[in-house]
Structures are given as C-alpha cells and as structure tokens.
Amino acid sequence: MHFWLRIKHQYIVPYTPQHNGVVERKKQILMEIERSMVKGQALPHSFWLEGIMCALYVLNRGHMKALQSVTLDEAWHAHKLSIAYTMVFGCLPYGLC
Numbered sequence: 001m002h003f004w005l006r007i008k009h010q011y012i013v014p015y016t017p018q019h020n021g022v023v024e025r026k027k028q029i030l031m032e033i034e035r036s037m038v039k040g041q042a043l044p045h046s047f048w049l050e051g052i053m054c055a056l057y058v059l060n061r062g063h064m065k066a067l068q069s070v071t072l073d074e075a076w077h078a079h080k081l082s083i084a085y086t087m088v089f090g091c092l093p094y095g096l097c
Contacts, residue, residue: 030059033058040089043090061073
C-alpha cells in the first residue's frame with residue numbers, strides 16, 4: 001500500500017459549504033476552466049456539461065503536488081499514460097472533416 005495515498009477525514013457542520021473551502025475552491029476552478037473552454041470555442045452555453053467533463057478529465061490526469069512530478073495514473077499503474085488520443089475541446093472529430 002502506498003502511504004502517501006491515505007485519506008484524511010475532516011469533519012464539518014452539515015449544510016455549510018463555507019466550511020469546506022478546499023472543495024468549494026476546486027469547484028470554482030472547474031467552473032472557470034469550463035467557461036474558458038466553452039467561450040474560447042464560441043460554443044453555446046448548452047455545452048457546459050461537456051466542458052465540465054473535459055475539465056475533470058484533464059485535471060484528474062494532471063500532476064499532483066503530493067506526488068512530486070508524476071501523475072496519479074503513473075504512480076498507481078507504474079507506466080506513463082498516453083495522451084495521443086486527446087483533441088482540442090470543441091473541434092470536429094477526425095472522421096467529420
């Protein structure tokens with residue numbers, strides 16, 4: 001077992017999102033990324049869910065401060081993750097050009 005992957009329980013008062021600053025900040029970052037991707041490609045606001053899913057995908061595969069320059073997948077599976085299949089958000093798929 002990896003000792004740096006332990007879960008730390010932090011208790012807060014129910015129904016008070018003000019006390020959960022880490023999650024609220026992560027949510028704000030996610031919404032900022034989503035807005036910039038959707039507006040950057042001049043897409044309608046109805047694509048907000050696809051923007052959130054894309055932002056989550058990218059953030060979950062990025063470097064983590066606690067892991068020191070490796071991604072979570074690299075630490076867990078012990079091999080580098082390929083990103084050759086990724087595309088720019090909002091672009092046409094390869095077969096539709």
